[in-house]
Amino acid sequence: MRRVRRQVLLLLALTLSLSLVGLTGTATGQAVKNPDTFIQVSFGDWDTFDYAWAYDTSSHTVIFNVYEPLVAYDGGRVDRFVPRLATAVPSLQNGLVSADGKTYTFPIREGVKFHDGTPMTAEDAAYSLQRFLMIDRDGGPSSLLLEPILGITKTRDDKGNLTLKFDDLQRAVQVKGNSVVVTLKEPFGPFLSIMALWSNVVSKKWATANGDWNGTAATMAKYNNLKKESSAFFEKANGTGPFKLERWDRAGKQVILARNDGYWRKPARLARVVFRSIDEAATRVLMLKAGDADSIAISRREQPQVEDDPNIRFIDNLPWLRTDAFFFTVDIDTRGNPDVGSGRLDGAGVPANFFSDIRVRRGFAYAFDYATFLRDAFRNQGALPKGVIPPGMLGFNANQEYFIFNREKAIAELREAWGGQVWERGFRVTVLYNTGNVPREIGARILKDGVEALNPKFRVDVRGVTWASYLAAMNDGKLPVFWVGWIADYPDPHNFAFHFLHSDGTFPKAQRFKNDELDRLVVQAIKETNRDKRQALYFQINKKFFELAPSVSPVNQVVFRVQRSWVRGWYNNPVFPGTDYYTIFKG
Amino acid sequence: MTAFVLRRLLLLPLVALGVTLLIFGLLQMLSPQMRAALYVTDPRQLRAVDSVIRTHGLDKPFHIQYVGWLSRVVQGDLGWSETAKMPVAKAIATFFPATLELTMFAVVPIIVIGIWLGTLSAVHRDRIVDHFSRFFSISGTSMPTFVWGLLLLMVFYGTWQLFPPGRLSLEPNMYVLSQQFRPYTRLMTVDALLNGQLWIFVDALRHLALPVLTLSLVSCATLVRVTRSSMLETLRQDYVRTARAKGLESSIVVNKHARKNAMIPVVTLSALLFVGLLNGVAITETVYGYPGIGLWGVNAAIQLDAAAVAGFALFNALLLVVGNLAADVLYAVIDPRIRLR
Numbered sequence: 001m002r003r004v005r006r007q008v009l010l011l012l013a014l015t016l017s018l019s020l021v022g023l024t025g026t027a028t029g030q031a032v033k034n035p036d037t038f039i040q041v042s043f044g045d046w047d048t049f050d051y052a053w054a055y056d057t058s059s060h061t062v063i064f065n066v067y068e069p070l071v072a073y074d075g076g077r078v079d080r081f082v083p084r085l086a087t088a089v090p091s092l093q094n095g096l097v098s099a100d101g102k103t104y105t106f107p108i109r110e111g112v113k114f115h116d117g118t119p120m121t122a123e124d125a126a127y128s129l130q131r132f133l134m135i136d137r138d139g140g141p142s143s144l145l146l147e148p149i150l151g152i153t154k155t156r157d158d159k160g161n162l163t164l165k166f167d168d169l170q171r172a173v174q175v176k177g178n179s180v181v182v183t184l185k186e187p188f189g190p191f192l193s194i195m196a197l198w199s200n201v202v203s204k205k206w207a208t209a210n211g212d213w214n215g216t217a218a219t220m221a222k223y224n225n226l227k228k229e230s231s232a233f234f235e236k237a238n239g240t241g242p243f244k245l246e247r248w249d250r251a252g253k254q255v256i257l258a259r260n261d262g263y264w265r266k267p268a269r270l271a272r273v274v275f276r277s278i279d280e281a282a283t284r285v286l287m288l289k290a291g292d293a294d295s296i297a298i299s300r301r302e303q304p305q306v307e308d309d310p311n312i313r314f315i316d317n318l319p320w321l322r323t324d325a326f327f328f329t330v331d332i333d334t335r336g337n338p339d340v341g342s343g344r345l346d347g348a349g350v351p352a353n354f355f356s357d358i359r360v361r362r363g364f365a366y367a368f369d370y371a372t373f374l375r376d377a378f379r380n381q382g383a384l385p386k387g388v389i390p391p392g393m394l395g396f397n398a399n400q401e402y403f404i405f406n407r408e409k410a411i412a413e414l415r416e417a418w419g420g421q422v423w424e425r426g427f428r429v430t431v432l433y434n435t436g437n438v439p440r441e442i443g444a445r446i447l448k449d450g451v452e453a454l455n456p457k458f459r460v461d462v463r464g465v466t467w468a469s470y471l472a473a474m475n476d477g478k479l480p481v482f483w484v485g486w487i488a489d490y491p492d493p494h495n496f497a498f499h500f501l502h503s504d505g506t507f508p509k510a511q512r513f514k515n516d517e518l519d520r521l522v523v524q525a526i527k528e529t530n531r532d533k534r535q536a537l538y539f540q541i542n543k544k545f546f547e548l549a550p551s552v553s554p555v556n557q558v559v560f561r562v563q564r565s566w567v568r569g570w571y572n573n574p575v576f577p578g579t580d581y582y583t584i585f586k587g
Numbered sequence: 588m589t590a591f592v593l594r595r596l597l598l599l600p601l602v603a604l605g606v607t608l609l610i611f612g613l614l615q616m617l618s619p620q621m622r623a624a625l626y627v628t629d630p631r632q633l634r635a636v637d638s639v640i641r642t643h644g645l646d647k648p649f650h651i652q653y654v655g656w657l658s659r660v661v662q663g664d665l666g667w668s669e670t671a672k673m674p675v676a677k678a679i680a681t682f683f684p685a686t687l688e689l690t691m692f693a694v695v696p697i698i699v700i701g702i703w704l705g706t707l708s709a710v711h712r713d714r715i716v717d718h719f720s721r722f723f724s725i726s727g728t729s730m731p732t733f734v735w736g737l738l739l740l741m742v743f744y745g746t747w748q749l750f751p752p753g754r755l756s757l758e759p760n761m762y763v764l765s766q767q768f769r770p771y772t773r774l775m776t777v778d779a780l781l782n783g784q785l786w787i788f789v790d791a792l793r794h795l796a797l798p799v800l801t802l803s804l805v806s807c808a809t810l811v812r813v814t815r816s817s818m819l820e821t822l823r824q825d826y827v828r829t830a831r832a833k834g835l836e837s838s839i840v841v842n843k844h845a846r847k848n849a850m851i852p853v854v855t856l857s858a859l860l861f862v863g864l865l866n867g868v869a870i871t872e873t874v875y876g877y878p879g880i881g882l883w884g885v886n887a888a889i890q891l892d893a894a895a896v897a898g899f900a901l902f903n904a905l906l907l908v909v910g911n912l913a914a915d916v917l918y919a920v921i922d923p924r925i926r927l928r
Contacts, residue, residue: 283752507630
């Protein structure tokens with residue numbers, strides 16, 4: 001009995017001492033772990049490594065380091081290009097862009113080999129581009145190049161039948177000598193910006209040998225909107241980039257890249273890059289502190305756990321080409337909709353067209369406390385907004401007047417709304433966000449507090465719903481006010497102006513919002529080839545965005561990076577899907 | 588006994604049918620737009636909702652979707668798991684060994700310590716061992732798994748870097764993924780030994796230590812309580828008193844006479860615990876970044892991955908039926924008075 005008691009007491013003492021030590025200590029002063037391997041630990045999975053299918057950041061981080069485009073961004077610059085698999089960046093000056101701005105010639109670099117050792121040719125480059133356009137899977141990235149090159153945004157009709165003509169594809173993307181010539185439907189200002197991210201080159205021979213499209217008209221329909229897993233590029237890769245895809249270990253939730261020793265530039269300094277997916281943020285933080293991760297993905301919530309660690313570099317205030325906003329649905333589907341209360345303007349609900357009155361929208365916009373949002377949701381990192389176009393992009397106007405938290409102006413707008421009925425009768429409406437998104441939840445609550453403080457008859461509910469419910473309700477026009485964001489596909493204001501303001505854009509469609517003048521301005525701006533004139537048009541668009549307030553951008557977000565202090569050679573480009581591991585080394 | 592076993596196994600297809608019908612029925616209650624969220628994960632894809640619904644046939648009537656799925660299942664095709672990015676059957680085969688390995692290592696301390704501490708607690712009722720045992724049980728069951736997990740991780744990994752998360756460290760991991768290593772069973776410890784790689788075996792054990800400890804702390808506590816109650820009940824029986832009156836040693840009375848009879852509820856609980864662990868221990872797997880079947884199952888459910896959820900449920904039904912059957916058979920082994928008919 002005495003022995004048992006002694007054992008029990010010993011166990012208790014051990015447990016307590018371990019807990020006390022463990023909660024306070026961290027390992028410091030470590031030597032560089034795994035010096036030639038970079039370990040990136042994030043959350044979420046990779047979707048596919050097919051460059052024409054993938055549209056998620058995780059997949060594109062891998063693709064970005066395995067494949068190469070014809071032209072690329074010049075380091076951290078988003079407005080300057082360097083040739084990559086092409087030998088020159090097409091421009092009017094060098095004669096590789098035609099005078100009408102519609103034809104681009106890309107002379108293809110010689111001596112470049114794919115990872116399997118076969119040489120890369122102009123035919124490969126043309127095939128890759130045609131395949132990117134032709135695949136056009138549901139919700140995929142093909143429309144980014146379909147729009148400028150073929151003047152269409154989809155390749156199927158409403159019944160799912162292929163409408164793309166092979167001849168059009170052949171005419172638009174041609175091989176001439178050792179060059180690829182791309183002919184656009186209309187001049188398209190940001191064409192090179194898109195090409196710098198989305199013109200990856202794959203081996204036609206390898207693709208065909210692995211059962212993928214052989215580049216002919218006969219098999220085109222079979223590969224259009226193909227199933228992800230049917231693609232030859234789904235889990236294998238054969239690019240020209242500085243790293244080879246060694247393994248997608250789905251059982252271990254990791255992807256391993258190995259250095260391409262036959263790379264046409266100087267080989268990378270890292271021998272391997274390992275991407276691991278760990279769902280729990282606290283575990284990722286511990287891995288970084290232990291040196292088992294070189295960089296991790298975390299949210300602002302975990303910032304205090306890492307920012308003061310001498311072994312960790314916390315790099316903050318990095319620009320991010322992203323706009324978040326709260327959107328107003330101007331024609332709400334009120335049928336069986338719990339978020340509009342009574343469905344009438346009687347103090348207990350809102351009617352379908354409640355937000356079609358511009359004064360209601362502007363009243364809400366002035367009632368939002370932007371500074372508090374920046375503080376509570378982003379620890380004061382970022383900036384107060386200036387419209388729909390993020391800073392650092394053509395068309396961003398630092399002098400643009402935009403909403404600020406102003407109770408008097410909010411009251412003035414809402415007093416006038418619906419001929420004074422809003423102020424007289426009051427309303428009840430719900431602001432929605434997708435659960436798990438903490439900044440949006442904070443924002444929704446700030447909007448609620450701001451609007452309810454104006455008039456005791458105003459009632460704003462806040463409701464978080466799962467992504468599935470959110471998506472369905474957004475698509476059906478059932479969300480009166482909803483939060484969502486957009487990350488740039490390419491660094492050009494068109495990518496934002498179209499999807500936030502054009503009636504065919506993603507969000508106006510969900511909002512049922514249409515404004516003829518905005519539609520006209522957005523189309524005019526994209527066709528304009530003169531940079532100064534384009535800028536002036538986007539200034540105009542931004543001004544209209546403020547005046548009409550179909551949605552309200554509450555903050556200009558910035559992003560941060562967390563990495564071990566032994567990581568060298570990292571640089572930021574806000575449009576990259578992930579890190580450029582070519583320049584990185586540890587030491 | 589054979590007839591009993593066969594009869595119980597024959598129930599399996601019916602259970603499977605019921606379970607999958609229920610899962611599909613529940614998923615069908617969600618609109619096609621909601622189910623499209625599995626494929627439309629980014630606001631940039633919002634405009635593709637209708638074509639996604641059409642492509643994947645999400646708007647087809649329930650019976651057509653279910654019968655189509657069932658006919659493929661009969662042919663051995665459980666469908667494609669969007670969350671695992673592989674066929675459902677392959678996903679089960681991929682993720683289950685990790686959980687099986689974890690369970691095999693966890694179940695031994697759970698049962699041994701659970702029964703030992705429960706018995707000790709009952710025999711030394713209201714003494715310090717009993718108080719410790721009850722404190723252990725209450726703290727084990729009342730503290731959430733993720734709290735235990737993170738606490739242990741902070742101490743044993745954050746501070747001492749003894750037991751890292753994941754399944755293997757970098758170098759063993761690279762070796763295992765290379766051509767030199769043959770995965771015979773996909774149980775890392777077993778395969779390491781079969782490949783003669785002791786260093787990988789040791790590394791795998793280091794990675795198993797904390798998940799096993801977490802599961803032991805959480806699951807063992809319940810077993811301690813049940814064993815203690817059952818033992819207390821048994822120790823009050825007349826035959827135990829008679830055995831003591833005969834002058835038998837206390838250890839013989841407890842271990843030979845009382846414990847065996849107290850084991851019926853313990854066996855039931857142990858079987859359920861074992862099956863429960865095999866079904867996946869999602870929280871433990873999440874905290875330790877341990878890619879097991881539970882983690883996959885939860886992600887599939889969150890993302891409304893219908894084929895994966897149905898396949899996962901089917902597999903769990905199989906485990907449950909077999910687990911319960913094993914418990915029933917064990918009753919007869921423990922207590923010869925029980926006859927299986």
